[in-house]
Amino acid sequence: MGATVSTRGRIDKRQAILGAAFAVFAREGYARAGVDVIAAEAGVAKATVYSHFGDKETLLREAIAASADQALARNLAVLDRLTDRGDDLRATLEGVGLRLLQCYCDDRSWALRRLLSSEINQFPELLDIVHTRAAGRVTEALADRLARLSIAGHLHAPDPLVAAEQFFSLLSGSIDTRARLGTRRVPNTELRTVARAAVDTFLKAFAQKPTG
Amino acid sequence: MGATVSTRGRIDKRQAILGAAFAVFAREGYARAGVDVIAAEAGVAKATVYSHFGDKETLLREAIAASADQALARNLAVLDRLTDRGDDLRATLEGVGLRLLQCYCDDRSWALRRLLSSEINQFPELLDIVHTRAAGRVTEALADRLARLSIAGHLHAPDPLVAAEQFFSLLSGSIDTRARLGTRRVPNTELRTVARAAVDTFLKAFAQKPTG
Amino acid sequence: MGATVSTRGRIDKRQAILGAAFAVFAREGYARAGVDVIAAEAGVAKATVYSHFGDKETLLREAIAASADQALARNLAVLDRLTDRGDDLRATLEGVGLRLLQCYCDDRSWALRRLLSSEINQFPELLDIVHTRAAGRVTEALADRLARLSIAGHLHAPDPLVAAEQFFSLLSGSIDTRARLGTRRVPNTELRTVARAAVDTFLKAFAQKPTG
Amino acid sequence: MGATVSTRGRIDKRQAILGAAFAVFAREGYARAGVDVIAAEAGVAKATVYSHFGDKETLLREAIAASADQALARNLAVLDRLTDRGDDLRATLEGVGLRLLQCYCDDRSWALRRLLSSEINQFPELLDIVHTRAAGRVTEALADRLARLSIAGHLHAPDPLVAAEQFFSLLSGSIDTRARLGTRRVPNTELRTVARAAVDTFLKAFAQKPTG
DNA sequence: TATGAATGAGGATTCATTCAT
DNA sequence: CATGAATGAATCCTCATTCAT
Known part of the structure; x- marks a missing residue:
């Protein structure tokens, strides 16, 4: 269960980041979109975005x-x-x-x-x-x-x-x-x-x- | 005629800048496009771009x-x-x-x-x-x-x-x-x-x- | 007379520039003060300031x-x-x-x-x-x-x-x-x-x- | 204790930046003072100055x-x-x-x-x-x-x-x-x-x- | 793993100064 | 001589990315 919960959490974060990323990319365009903004909108730290996706x-x-x-x-x-x-x-x-x-x-x-x-x-x-x-x-x-x-x-x-x-x-x-x-x-x-x-x-x- | 020459020159530069700007904006997108690059492509100094158009x-x-x-x-x-x-x-x-x-x-x-x-x-x-x-x-x-x-x-x-x-x-x-x-x-x-x-x-x- | 007039004009411009310069320097400080601003405030072209005083x-x-x-x-x-x-x-x-x-x-x-x-x-x-x-x-x-x-x-x-x-x-x-x-x-x-x-x-x- | 160490480090940098900033501002005046110079004198990167203080x-x-x-x-x-x-x-x-x-x-x-x-x-x-x-x-x-x-x-x-x-x-x-x-x-x-x-x-x- | 902190590279903009007219 | 135009150097600030904890 503990593992399940943390896995769930990780997946949720991944989804949250993807959602926030699409929203911000759409709103600002790729170049203007800030990874900080995406992270903030997803409710995670910037470095977490990088640990999930590697780069912008x-x-x-x-x-x-x-x-x-x-x-x-x-x-x-x-x-x-x-x-x-x-x-x-x-x-x-x-x-x-x-x-x-x-x-x-x-x-x-x-x-x-x-x-x-x-x-x-x-x-x-x-x-x-x-x-x-x-x-x-x-x-x-x-x-x-x-x-x-x-x-x-x-x-x-x-x-x-x-x-x-x-x-x-x-x-x-x-x-x-x-x-x-x-x-x-x-x-x-x-x-x-x-x-x-x-x-x-x-x-x-x-x-x-x-x-x- | 002297005036004509200088005016021509200024207008030519303006056209060159507009052409280069469109080319670079199209190639790179607005945010990625560098004003330096536009200026270089137009054959003028970066400041000349600003003196003609004020801002990006x-x-x-x-x-x-x-x-x-x-x-x-x-x-x-x-x-x-x-x-x-x-x-x-x-x-x-x-x-x-x-x-x-x-x-x-x-x-x-x-x-x-x-x-x-x-x-x-x-x-x-x-x-x-x-x-x-x-x-x-x-x-x-x-x-x-x-x-x-x-x-x-x-x-x-x-x-x-x-x-x-x-x-x-x-x-x-x-x-x-x-x-x-x-x-x-x-x-x-x-x-x-x-x-x-x-x-x-x-x-x-x-x-x-x-x-x- | 013609000479007198133009000399007068030159001196007047010099005074105008000095006055404007002091006002702008005082208001903005030396570094922030723009020679263009001084020239504008003195009612002359920027290059005229340079022809009178050489540099800032x-x-x-x-x-x-x-x-x-x-x-x-x-x-x-x-x-x-x-x-x-x-x-x-x-x-x-x-x-x-x-x-x-x-x-x-x-x-x-x-x-x-x-x-x-x-x-x-x-x-x-x-x-x-x-x-x-x-x-x-x-x-x-x-x-x-x-x-x-x-x-x-x-x-x-x-x-x-x-x-x-x-x-x-x-x-x-x-x-x-x-x-x-x-x-x-x-x-x-x-x-x-x-x-x-x-x-x-x-x-x-x-x-x-x-x-x- | 770990936190203390990192906090100490951050505070030290803050102090170093403040010291360098005052020195450079005093020496050069606000307008002439370069944030790069301040950063260098404080031994940190320019961006660090901005992350601490936001702007000049x-x-x-x-x-x-x-x-x-x-x-x-x-x-x-x-x-x-x-x-x-x-x-x-x-x-x-x-x-x-x-x-x-x-x-x-x-x-x-x-x-x-x-x-x-x-x-x-x-x-x-x-x-x-x-x-x-x-x-x-x-x-x-x-x-x-x-x-x-x-x-x-x-x-x-x-x-x-x-x-x-x-x-x-x-x-x-x-x-x-x-x-x-x-x-x-x-x-x-x-x-x-x-x-x-x-x-x-x-x-x-x-x-x-x-x-x- | 998640994070706060630090950074280096890059970009828009300004401005003193020069030159052709 | 006075000017409009052009420029190159310099400066503030941002941001993707990395690292220690």
Whole structure:
């Protein structure tokens, strides 16, 4: 039990540091972020951060990886809703589109994307970490669903991967501006409008043409 | 003329500093960028940078503004090609789409967008600078062209601004991944494929429906 | 005439620079004082200051010398009132004491003394400049007057120089504290009280004892 | 004990820094004084100075406060000699006067006064620090002693505070000139002469008048 | 293991001074 | 002669990292 407790404590500290690190990196940027600040925000001493992660770069990588895992989980949870039950395709797509946009607009997602942009020159591996863990998988999961819908005759999407990418594009394309890169909170009604417009165009292009 | 020479010299230095500043900021990020490095790259003394711009923040703002002006010019030059001469709409759109993608993939554009992402928390005004000077205008210019094409009966786009945004979205949506946020050079043939797919979907959605 | 005018202009600028220099040196201290500030306060360009005085040290020396000359003039003007007309010795001494204190408390005098204190390590010559031009002469002038009063039988001061020094000491000894080194303006009534106490003690010690 | 050792070490460094800081500030003046120089002179790293005192201003304040404490101690030690044992009043006063002058002429005292003069415009609080801690207390301690001597019938000083101030004034009034503001070492014999002259005048003014 | 203390390297900014006009 | 522009040296301060306890 004693061991269990201390192990728990250590793991908790690790999580606290990762959380604080991501928050501070996101808020200040990698270079401006102070290890002291991260340590303080995590409630540990600076040296403890070093004993866990060795150096600031490693801390960034691990914090980003953890954050990417969480983002993937959030996105996949949404996609699970997109089954091929043919009920009302438009409504289903709009619902999924809205949720995807909500994921996309989650503060943590913005932070992750901004960090990625900022540090890609210094740390190109970050992109792989995130893509392997999150972004790629989401697109593929969506492509899977669209393929099934195609096979089921609800959609006409010969290349499901392209369709998936374009669906995402239509959804998220105008969001950077609307959300001021995550600086402004986009109201849900606005997200719904965007999703509707995206689905509208998407269906015009990919809906199964009525026979005849 | 004597005055002209010295003024020219001062203006030249100013331009050199702005260019170097943007290059270094883009390469290193704001925080990591050293004013010494910028000065050296511009071929002037560090103090000269300060006598021109006062401090590093101002330098960032001015460098970004100048860069946004250039980006706007590049984009508008492309859009001028999109007239309502009804030749071959698809080919025209694909051509314009390709050039827009090329603008989008220009190193300087990537750098501008990355810098914006990185520093938006520290300097929220940057977004306004860029949007006022560049991004917004391009979208509107494209909407203008699409509106004309609609009026001329070549397109069916009741809301040209939405159509413009979606055209952009379809074009650029998958580029972040393909170009690894500007880290990888996307070959022209790949850009052409993307443009073709985008125009394809765009036309399916917005092409003038045959009467009846 | 043209020559006269330009010479006048040059001399005026020189005076303006000296005045501004003393003001800024006094306000900021030598090291903190910026030549740009002095130039601006004098209404000339920085380079003009250099063409007149060569460098900052010289400017300090000349500004101090000019200020010392003015201080000397102010003090001597007061001492002229101390004649050996035996009217009322106490009243005369109190009047002179008060005026000397007013000189001592003049902002420019405080500034001069503070500058001297500050920079004596860096520029030991300053002390000679001031002493030669001002401080020494005032004490000697006072000693002269006291000697005459002694000879005239109004005082008993075998060593007039010591008496003069002590008269000054009694006057100014508590002023540093009262004026917070020139930071606080001492009201005239307080100065009068101090002068009275000084003269009181001085006369107790040096008044001619009544015979028998 | 372990803690004691490390604490000791830290306190030692703090003292070393304060000592070095005062020395360098006194020698160079606040503005010219380099924190690097102070650190080097204290045998610590520059950053250590900052970790102890935060910034240069705080360092100045603390160094001055410590120096004022030391000066107070030196002065009070002298005043303890001035009891009301009626032995030989003149000799006692001359002895105390000489020691007070020696305190006044101590290099550290000159440095403290010069620093105060120099920086009073930038840091007016310094005056309060020193007065609260040192100058004021010394005058009052002297006034106390003089009051006792009065009560014991050895002196006639109705206002002991004024008498104390004037005693100091007579002692120190001519010293600024003689010591060239601390730049020249005044030989002890000269100090003795000054003290004798001061006591002479002081006693003429304040000695108990023969009854009747 | 966790920590408080110490440090060395680095970066933004200022300023006296010079030079071309 | 007076000036605007340019500069190089110097200075305060921060921060990632290490070490003794």
